[in-house]
Amino acid sequence: MRLKNYQWVFALMGLVLGIMLAFQFRFTREIQRTESVQRVQELSAEVNQMRQNHEALQTQVNNLRAELDNATPLNPVLRDELEKAKVEAGVSELSGPGVEVTLSDSNINLRPGQNPNLYVLHDEDLLKVLNEINAAGAEAVSINGQRLLATTEVRCTGPTIVLNKSKRLAPPFVITAIGNPDTLENSLKMKGGVAEALQVWGIQVSVKKIAQVTVPAYSGGIKFEYAKAAG
Amino acid sequence: MNKSIYFSIALVSLILGLIVAFQFRTTSSIESGVPSGREQELTMEKRQLQKDITQLREEVDDLTAKLEEAGKGSSQATDAFTSELLKIRLYAGLTKVEGPGVEVTLDNLAENARPGGNPNLYFVKDEDLLKIINDLRGAGAEAIAVNNQRILATSEVRLAGNHINVNLTKLTAPYKVTAIGNATTLKSSLEIKGGLVENLSERITVKVEERDNIVIPAFTGELRFDYARSTQRG
Numbered sequence: 300m301r302l303k304n305y306q307w308v309f310a311l312m313g314l315v316l317g318i319m320l321a322f323q324f325r326f327t328r329e330i331q332r333t334e335s336v337q338r339v340q341e342l343s344a345e346v347n348q349m350r351q352n353h354e355a356l357q358t359q360v361n362n363l364r365a366e367l368d369n370a371t372p373l374n375p376v377l378r379d380e381l382e383k384a385k386v387e388a389g390v391s392e393l394s395g396p397g398v399e400v401t402l403s404d405s406n407i408n409l410r411p412g413q414n415p416n417l418y419v420l421h422d423e424d425l426l427k428v429l430n431e432i433n434a435a436g437a438e439a440v441s442i443n444g445q446r447l448l449a450t451t452e453v454r455c456t457g458p459t460i461v462l463n464k465s466k467r468l469a470p471p472f473v474i475t476a477i478g479n480p481d482t483l484e485n486s487l488k489m490k491g492g493v494a495e496a497l498q499v500w501g502i503q504v505s506v507k508k509i510a511q512v513t514v515p516a517y518s519g520g521i522k523f524e525y526a527k528a529a530g
Numbered sequence: 531m532n533k534s535i536y537f538s539i540a541l542v543s544l545i546l547g548l549i550v551a552f553q554f555r556t557t558s559s560i561e562s563g564v565p566s567g568r569e570q571e572l573t574m575e576k577r578q579l580q581k582d583i584t585q586l587r588e589e590v591d592d593l594t595a596k597l598e599e600a601g602k603g604s605s606q607a608t609d610a611f612t613s614e615l616l617k618i619r620l621y622a623g624l625t626k627v628e629g630p631g632v633e634v635t636l637d638n639l640a641e642n643a644r645p646g647g648n649p650n651l652y653f654v655k656d657e658d659l660l661k662i663i664n665d666l667r668g669a670g671a672e673a674i675a676v677n678n679q680r681i682l683a684t685s686e687v688r689l690a691g692n693h694i695n696v697n698l699t700k701l702t703a704p705y706k707v708t709a710i711g712n713a714t715t716l717k718s719s720l721e722i723k724g725g726l727v728e729n730l731s732e733r734i735t736v737k738v739e740e741r742d743n744i745v746i747p748a749f750t751g752e753l754r755f756d757y758a759r760s761t762q763r764g
Contacts, residue, residue: 317547520585
């Protein structure tokens with residue numbers, strides 16, 4: 300049953316043919332991949348352009364609002380009302396005393412078999428912290444520079460969190476809140492409070508009182524498509 | 531006999547080659563998995579930016595028109611100012627609004643339906659309401675209220691004994707969460723398989739109903755800002 304020369308030739312041909320097929324597949328893949336990389340690059344350039352456009356428009360809106368404020372006759376009652384409405388609507392940049400709360404994922408070293416999902420921050424955790432901050436009388440709140448509005452959602456998507464429909468934030472999450480610094484700190488650090496509950500999972504919550512923090516205005520368009528003013 | 535041997539060798543080698551081929555394929559498909567996720571992310575951002583830009587352009591037009599009007603005289607200026615004030619108050623939640631939307635009713639599980647165990651388990655908790663509100667916001671709700679308490683950016687939802695405080699007002703079960711927005715989107719985002727309603731239904735009763743017209747009251751509390759100062763004007 301010894302193999303003869305020509306049988307080796309056949310074996311070799313078969314092998315070569317198979318490898319050629321392999322490369323064929325690879326090349327096809329590679330072409331597809333470069334295409335998609337290119338598309339991502341184009342898309343990314345486009346998005347960057349739009350971001351600049353967006354920023355310019357935002358500045359224009361801010362300037363126009365300020366101009367309108369100055370152009371109208373001084374009626375202190377109305378003006379005060381507008382200022383307050385702007386704060387609540389989230390369209391003005393604010394500063395004042397407050398706290399900076401930093402949340403970062405667990406520092407516990409996981410043993411094999413432990414569920415890592417239990418030890419990372421979830422949207423629920425952020426919701427609870429934000430709710431606590433609101434209950435402590437915060438006047439304006441932002442996370443990683445994104446102003447929180449009445450319509451702001453907090454969504455977990457993999458390791459990042461999405462706010463205001465498309466603003467993707469990566470940890471650590473820094474919540475800036477304007478309000479009474481002592482009340483804010485105490486309500487978070489209270490015994491049996493949110494910070495303690497999260498520490499069970501090794502999630503780090505640090506609260507820093509700051510004399511002057513800045514909470515930015517919401518950067519985006521606001522328009523109600525469904526809700527209309529009623530009577 | 532001889533013939534069949536070399537055929538089978540050729541066949542085995544071909545199969546070997548194909549295995550190598552598929553090995554390559556799998557490896558490269560793993561590598562190309564990343565860009566498609568990025569693409570999706572960028573597409574999502576682009577769509578939102580497009581929407582934002584359109585809305586900002588409208589805002590620019592609106593403000594420019596008001597500014598022009600204000601330049602004409604003092605009574606026009608007051609009108610322009612008032613209409614701007616009304617717009618901002620609408621966004622802030624200081625205006626009563628109406629529109630299509632959903633009504634979500636959450637209630638403690640009836641005593642005879644409880645499978646046993648700690649009765650506290652079957653009460654509506656502040657977290658349940660927070661999650662419902664968050665989901666509605668994610669689905670594009672424009673105005674939300676719980677038992678007619680308007681939810682603002684700074685509203686709290688907090689369990690205190692047997693009731694829940696919202697805007698420092700005591701609310702008791704059943705809790706009726708109303709939201710204005712695209713009714714179908716709002717409803718389906720809550721009722722999606724494995725979603726919030728399915729999850730909560732193990733402990734409490736949740737009912738979601740679409741409504742053609744929902745009225746959501748304005749925030750009635752006092753707006754006080756003792757700490758926050760606008761940075762634009764000293």
